[in-house]
Amino acid sequence: MAKQGGIYKIQGLRQRWIIYQVLEDMLYSLYAALYLGALVYYLWSTNLVYGLITFPIVFAILLSINRPWQMTDEKIAAFLNKEYPELQESSQLLLLPVDELNPLQVIASSKTASVLTDLKISHKPFAKRLITAFFFLIIATGLIWGLGKIFHIERVFFGPNRPVAVCAPGTMDMAEKVLPQISSVEITVTPPAYTGNAKRVQDKFNLSAEEGGAVSWIIKTNIAVKKITIQFIKNGEIALQSNKKHTEWHASTQINKPGFYQVSIDGKLSDYYYIQMVKDVAPxxxxxxxxxxxxxxxxxxxxxxxxxxxxxxxxxxxxxxxxxxxxxxxxxxxxxxxxxxxxxxxxxxxxxxxxxxxxxxxxxxxxxxxxxxxxxxxxxxxxxxxxxxxxxxxxxDTAELLSMNGVLSGVNVKPEFFRSERQIIIDAGQLLKDKDSISVEKFNARSNDLGIDQKLLRLRYGKFLGEEGEDAIGAPNNDPANPADFSNAAKILKEYTDDHDNAEDAGFFEPNIKAQLKATLTEMWKAELQLRLYKPQAALPFAYKALRLLKDLQQKSRSYVAKTAYNPAPLKPGKRLSGELDKIIQPINKQEIKAPADQLEVLKNAVNVLEGLKSNPALKQADNRTLRIANQELSVRASAQPGVYLSALNAMRRILLVPKANLADVNTVERALQKALRALKAMPSSQGTSADMGLSKQYYKNLQQANR
Known part of the structure; x- marks a missing residue:
């Protein structure tokens, strides 16, 4: 009976493992469907069918890979033997028929069954991967939420400066407040023909349109109204035309600038709605x-x-x-x-x-x-x-490279190694001409000799970069064990250290000159390789490039100073030594400097008015005019930074419309104006000194020292 209970427990653990594995595959499939669906939704289309299709496909693939149904009772028994030593590695005996067990196995099987029946098996080894999958799903949900916020901010605030995906009708999810007289709105955006975009219709006042596109409004009201206008900030207004019942109004215009607009119904203004313009960037x-x-x-x-x-x-x-x-x-x-x-x-x-x-x-x-x-x-x-x-x-131009102009003249005499690369090229060209008239052994010998010449030239130039010459490697030196050099530490260090890479020896040139020298050595290496392989034709391109780099270094080492001459103005002998100075006057330069107009004066005056409204909420006529001027300046800043100034712009409109200002609106507008005001720069001034010339400060300092 105990054995049957042990077998049932093993089978129950197998079913639990299969369930956990299926749930894990389901969570990973949901993870993939969320990611793919979110990316398609934000970047391409608002249709969620792609995410719905992804889930069963990924789920079927994971099931076919993991195949949880293939888990056997023998694997569960092996797992129990590994994790629980008290079973004494005998769990597999419970799966064998009783008639196949010997007496010793029967005793061990019954003991294992009783231990397994009372054993409390933890779910952690079975659910470990399930917890990991759930953790990844939570992270994916957070990332998708953040991605949605980022795309939403880009479409709202940064859209005028870059192309964005075209929004389908009803996808602008910003909360809008409309006037109570409006029952519905239908806005048709017609992009320019060159864009190739189709006409689209939306039911929100906030709109996004291509530069130069046409926008038409159809506003339906639940009651008959007298007049409806659309007022643009600093761009005038347009009046809507109505039907006979004065319940359906329509108008159209062309969008060339981003900004904000309001809908006015019989003098009542709505909130600000943004116009996002998608500019056409150059190729x-x-x-x-x-x-x-x-x-x-x-x-x-x-x-x-x-x-x-x-x-x-x-x-x-x-x-x-x-x-x-x-x-x-x-x-x-x-x-x-x-x-x-x-x-x-x-x-x-x-x-x-x-x-x-x-x-x-x-x-x-x-x-x-x-x-x-x-x-x-x-x-x-x-x-x-x-x-x-x-x-x-x-x-x-190889002819110019091989020309001797400027080298044979006495003024521009260069050392021999500046002309060796040219001689190697000439000899390689002559070797190619003589190829058909000489034997293969002689051709190879001459090519190898040219490779040796190229090597010697490379080692010569390597000294300029602090490289070690091959003749100095392993060369014998004076015996450091000489008793006369017993205390000569410099000689001993020179014998047992490698100082050819001294920074002072290799630092005579600028970094760009050293880089060009290294490039020259690289080309010489390649030319030497081809010459040693008896391929002078393949070595010529590298040799020509090395020669061109060397000539560039020659030009950089030259300096040119132009000769100048002084040509004085001609003198008139009749006026010399006459002493007439009446026409020599003191030069006078008059210049009227006006202080630049303070562009922030309007905002400063508005801040003073808002401070007064905190104690007396009633708005005076002069203060109303000051705030209206500041409202225009604030609207310009809201067009550039709507996330910072749009709420303040709405609060300013409420202050101007109501007879008594709300304290919360006053604080909102004042905070926005303080952000717009730049900090004043400190003007230079003399440091103030006390009348006693610092004697009192010195007195107290000495007094403190005396009391110590």
């Missing part, structure tokens, strides 16, 4: 390749590939490449402009294009020494143009 162009400065060395293909990405909120209409070829030097330079087009057709007006253009430089009549300047220009459907920076592609 954004990103060139992935080539780099802004590209050199084509000797031996490289004279081609350049332009990879560009174009992005626009409403679509790209056209894009071209404006290229200019510069030929010649100095005053004899000539320019020729080309307009190149991409192979892509822009009839579809897609918002993103990945473009590629291969330019064969010889087709533009470019030769070594010429330069290509180009930029990419794009136009969107609203005919807004944008362009990139200018990119430069230069074909290296």
């Amino acid at each position: 954004v162009i990103h060139i992935k390749s080539p780099k802004q400065y590209t050199y084509i060395d000797a031996g490289e293909a004279q081609k350049v590939t332009i990879n560009a990405t174009l992005n626009d909120d409403y679509g790209i209409a056209a894009s071209t490449i404006i290229a200019t070829v510069a030929k010649g030097r100095g005053e004899g330079v000539k320019f020729k402009e080309y307009m190149l087009s991409f192979a892509e057709v822009f009839d579809a007006h897609k918002p993103k294009y990945d473009l590629q253009k291969l330019i064969n430089l010889p087709t533009l009549d470019m030769q070594p020494g010429d330069e290509l300047y180009f930029y990419v220009q794009a136009q969107d459907t609203h005919k807004q143009l944008s362009r990139t920076d200018v990119y430069i592609v230069s074909i290296q």
Whole structure:
């Protein structure tokens, strides 16, 4: 009987494990459905069907992976043996038939069954993963709530500066207060044709419209009214037209500025409603390749590939490449402009294009020494143009690199190592010419010799960066054990330390010069590698690049000082030494400096009026005029920062409409005005001194010291 109870307990634990596993998969599926549904809701569509479809799909996938139904009683018994030592690893005996057990196993089985029946098994090992899944679900719910708040704030306050997703009717969830006479409102937003967006209808006064779009209002009232107008802040007002019963009113206008508006029914004003304008930004162009400065060395293909990405909120209409070829030097330079087009057709007006253009430089009549300047220009459907920076592609002139101009003159004599790279290039070119007339062994030997010359040149330049020459590695030095050098610590340290990387030795150059020297050594390494592999043709591009970097270093080491001459004004001999000074007068410069107008004077006066309203809530006529002027300034700030000043703007309107101001509204407006007022800058002034010249302070100081 005890054995049957143990078997039932094992089977109950198996069912509990399966239930926990299914619940865990269900929570993870709900976690995935919430995330995907929230992202689709905020970024693309307000339809919740995507989240509902995600839940069963993910749930089925997790069940097929975990397969909780495959859990067996033997695995549960193995788990019990591992977690509970008092079972003496005999739980699996309860699952075997009685007739298959020997007498010793029967005794152990009955003992294990009695222990298992009274054993209190914790749910934590079974529910551990379930608790983790529940914890992740709580985090997902909090993140989705925060994501909703962020998207809501962006759509309300930051929408005029960036494109946002188009809101469907009824999705503007800000609480609106409407006048009691209004039974319903229907606002139709018609975007401009170039946007490609469809017309949409909403039933809220707060609206979001594309720049230049048309907005029409249809307001229905529950009673007949005489007049309805829509008043814009600093943009005038429009009057609505009515039907014969004066219960349905309509008007339309074009939106070109963000701001706020109010609905006026027979003189009664509503709350402020915002107008969010979505601006059409210019196309954004990103060139992935080539780099802004590209050199084509000797031996490289004279081609350049332009990879560009174009992005626009409403679509790209056209894009071209404006290229200019510069030929010649100095005053004899000539320019020729080309307009190149991409192979892509822009009839579809897609918002993103990945473009590629291969330019064969010889087709533009470019030769070594010429330069290509180009930029990419794009136009969107609203005919807004944008362009990139200018990119430069230069074909290296090998004749100029190998020329001896400026080297043979006595004024510009450089050390030998500044000309060694040129000699290596000349010898490599001669070796390629002699390739067919000499044997393979001799060709390889000459190529290896050039590699040795390249190595020696590289080691020579490496000394400028503090590198160690190969001839100094392992070289014998004076014996430090000489008795005469017993106390010479410097000599001993020099023998047993490696000081070739001293910062003082390697710090003679500026960082950009050192970086260019390192790049030169890298190119020499590559050229030496190809020469040692008997490939002088492959080594030439690296050698040319190293030579070009060296010539750039030569130009940077030069200094030029222009000669100047002084040309005095011509003197009139007849007026010399005459002593006539009547026409020499003292120069007088008159300038009237007016103090700049204080733009915050209106707000300062309004703060004084609000302070008076705290003691006397009745608003005087002069104070009413002051607050109305401040109301205009406050409305401008509310258009730029509605989250800070919109509540104060509503409170100011209530103060102006009621005969006695409410203290809460006064405090709200005053706090907003204090935020708008800048802190006054401290003016320079002399430090005040006491009449006794600090004697009293010195007296008390000495008195305290005497009392110690």
